[in-house]
Amino acid sequence: MSVRIAPVTTEWPAVLVGANPHYASVLVEGDDTGHQDNWSSAQQDPWVANDTTSMQANLSQSWHENLPVVITVSLLLCLVIIATVIGNIFVIAAIIWERNLRTVSNYLVLSLAVADLMVACLVMPLGAVYEVTREWRMPPELCDVWTCCDVLCCTASILHLLAIAVDRYWAVTIVDYMRQRDVRKVGIMIFLVWSVAFVVSIAPIFGWKDKDSRSRVLHEKKCLVSQDAAYQVFATCSSFYVPLIMILLLYWRIFKVARQRIRHKPGAKAVLIVHKEPSTSSAVASNENTPQHNATVASSPVRNSSNQSSPSNGMNKAMHGWHRPPSRAHEAREEARRGDD
Numbered sequence: 001m002s003v004r005i006a007p008v009t010t011e012w013p014a015v016l017v018g019a020n021p022h023y024a025s026v027l028v029e030g031d032d033t034g035h036q037d038n039w040s041s042a043q044q045d046p047w048v049a050n051d052t053t054s055m056q057a058n059l060s061q062s063w064h065e066n067l068p069v070v071i072t073v074s075l076l077l078c079l080v081i082i083a084t085v086i087g088n089i090f091v092i093a094a095i096i097w098e099r100n101l102r103t104v105s106n107y108l109v110l111s112l113a114v115a116d117l118m119v120a121c122l123v124m125p126l127g128a129v130y131e132v133t134r135e136w137r138m139p140p141e142l143c144d145v146w147t148c149c150d151v152l153c154c155t156a157s158i159l160h161l162l163a164i165a166v167d168r169y170w171a172v173t174i175v176d177y178m179r180q181r182d183v184r185k186v187g188i189m190i191f192l193v194w195s196v197a198f199v200v201s202i203a204p205i206f207g208w209k210d211k212d213s214r215s216r217v218l219h220e221k222k223c224l225v226s227q228d229a230a231y232q233v234f235a236t237c238s239s240f241y242v243p244l245i246m247i248l249l250l251y252w253r254i255f256k257v258a259r260q261r262i263r264h265k266p267g268a269k270a271v272l273i274v275h276k277e278p279s280t281s282s283a284v285a286s287n288e289n290t291p292q293h294n295a296t297v298a299s300s301p302v303r304n305s306s307n308q309s310s311p312s313n314g315m316n317k318a319m320h321g322w323h324r325p326p327s328r329a330h331e332a333r334e335e336a337r338r339g340d341d
Helices: 032-043 046-065 067-097 106-133 140-173 183-202 213-218 229-263 267-288 291-299 301-309 311-320 328-340
Strands: none
Touching: 067 106, 106 140, 106 183, 140 183, 140 213, 140 229, 183 229
């Protein structure tokens, strides 16, 4: 059996073997075994290894050429991480140390701040390194832990927003909810939130992931969440779509209830009653000016004095400028007194 290798005269087969045109086309005389042996020897040629090394060198060179961009992105990511850590620490410290903020409803906010702090401490640093280097340079096991923490913390953060929306909806629609809400009920809500987030995040570690996940980390240097189609549907619906739809519906219901209460508030009826009072008092004043009323007042001095000192008469005089004319009996007494003098 003899094997003869012919040089290549065309350009397109050069892509087949590491851009090496010398081994791109092989003519074999013999059986299939000879062809496989010759092909494996062609792959082990130093020319192919040199081509791979040159490609890595080009990638490294391009990375160093974009060094200002890399430094800028790194600084921005560091600032975002630091701001996230400091902000959530302030929220946690304020709720713990300030007595006025230690309410039952703020326990949900406290748990939300803990979830966001975990994102900033466990997820964002490795994510920043992965974003800058464009490849995963750490072990596959660490990739699994990182993706698990990512899904856990982000899912818990979104579900806490849903729990806060539910709490506000109950506070608006249920009259006695503010008195019935206690630490036990809010603790149950927080426990359910973290339990659902834990179930969604731990599933890939127990085998619910695609078969190419490990090779993708080792050879392609990519660390991704499980690309299994069923898990993708389960995780996205549980962590994003269902909570988003429920949050929108709950806040829409809260808006409708608040708008109805504003339209039917008791203050509108009170204004109508205030406008009716002057007409009633003026009617009373007009009745007092009649001769029959004056005679009645003159015949009973005690009632006259009581009417003069009553707040309603004083208000009527102040509002309408009304002064009661002297009665006929009073004028007769005055004339008799003057005649005696």
